[in-house]
Amino acid sequence: MGQYHKVYNIDKQEYINPHGLNNGLKLLEQVGHDLSTSTALFLLLANSNGRGGGDVRDHDLVGAWAGDKVVVQGDYATELDKGFVSDREIEGYKDISNDVFNMLRSTMEGI
Numbered sequence: 001m002g003q004y005h006k007v008y009n010i011d012k013q014e015y016i017n018p019h020g021l022n023n024g025l026k027l028l029e030q031v032g033h034d035l036s037t038s039t040a041l042f043l044l045l046a047n048s049n050g051r052g053g054g055d056v057r058d059h060d061l062v063g064a065w066a067g068d069k070v071v072v073q074g075d076y077a078t079e080l081d082k083g084f085v086s087d088r089e090i091e092g093y094k095d096i097s098n099d100v101f102n103m104l105r106s107t108m109e110g111i
Helices: 037-045 097-108
Strands: 005-009 014-016 070-074
Touching: 005 037, 014 037, 014 097, 037 070, 037 097
Parallel strands: none
Antiparallel strands: 005 014, 005 070
């Protein structure tokens, strides 16, 4: 059995459940393809999209997490980990996985 990871935005109190993107929950199941959690995270963190060639189609979520504190945390995390977020802290976070999946589909069209 492996460790299952989710992505948490501490500042906005949002999270991405990889299953909502049709990804597995293990770390390496979330990288290396167009609709991956890592692609979503890269787009969410983009600080200056839309100013040059190679940028993605405009979407409200592209850059929405730029400058925010974000943690990729597995279910084996402990208080000794640098970015640890407790279950109690993330209890009220909003799951934005469906919106992120739609962003990925929209921005990847035609690529």
